[in-house]
Amino acid sequence: MTHFLRQLTLWLALVLTLSAPAAARGVYLPPAEFIHSTFGQEIKPRMIWLSKELQHGIKQILGHPYPALRLRYWHNGARSAWILEEIGKEKPITFGIVVNQGRIEQFHVLEFRESRGSEIRYPFFTEQFVSLRLDGLQLNGDIDGISGATLSVRAGKKMARLALYLHQQITGAP
């Protein structure tokens, strides 16, 4: 029943959002605001260099290496925050992901640049990621897709896995 209701919500949201695709592009949460709202204080970013070994793992998740030499992240206690980008169909989608003790605590779409597929920014979709963790290099739970936003959904799932993988790397936790 819950699954049915979720599917119904996804379809309804799709119908509503398809009617205004041009309005889909935009900055939904400025990156600086995402960091500030996550930690509630000024926090200095840290840096992880994407070594060959690390890029090997990343490639298993993304299907390609991350297109940068280093990534900045914010870390406080058991929480880490990541701002990651992945191409949806043609343009990069910016995600903000917070990992706490190896599980996703927050999942946001910070900026969406394509004309279609921005439904992934809505809580009905993003909340599916909360509490998920890595099982090998896969998420330990299912994420319901959105018709017409397949590539954006795929990008979101990859970024969730990447954030969890990178969190493992910086904390050393399995």
Next chain:
Amino acid sequence: MKNPPRILLKLKASQLIKWHRRAGIGAAVFVLILAVTGIALNHTTELALDKRHIDSPLILGWYGIEMPDQPRHFQAGEHIVSQLGDQLFIDGTVVLHSNVPLTGGAATPMFIAVAQPRELLLFTPAGELVERINALPGQIKHIENIGVTTDQTIALSNGNEIMVADTDMLAWHTAQSKQHITWSIPATPGDDFNDRLIAQYSSDNITYERLLLDLHSGRLFGEWGFYLMDAAAVLLILLALTGLWRWCQSKSRR
């Protein structure tokens, strides 16, 4: 060999020749196109058709690719940061695709920093992308200018506030009032440099192989191109059949 059907024999030779000739004339242009493009495509590697690019504005325009007007350049230390269309160049080499207009560029011994209104792109001096910084410091929501301090660190300005980074570009602080900053200014590297960028821009698009493939399939002529080539193929079939009929008739007469 079995004789051809009686109905075929009834066709007058002159009629058959007339239709055979018409089909031949109709198909001639297409046969030439198909044959020439076919031969060329068979030798794509030898002729390097997949490596040579179209730079004719007319053909690129046919594909809906418009050449941007002129590149924009900024001096970043000893380097030149340029943008043409959606291509971003450092010292004339494409380093990234982005159609967000540039705000400026600055260089330190470690990085070449390229500013867009909402993002700062860091490259190594060799042009490798190090990082995209989209969590901008302080109150800076839009970068209006980028510069370099006398300490060889990057400074950003939104018009009101100036933030200065440390050498690793990790921490930022508000600029001191007396701190001297050399702000990014547009550069004019000359026509030769511009021509190089334009050549590179066009080289990122249509190859001769693509053009020949589209000509061969008829795709070049748009939606109806396929049908045009279908019609040409039907003409060729007719040509072959009428030729055979004619041959059969002449043989039976003998």
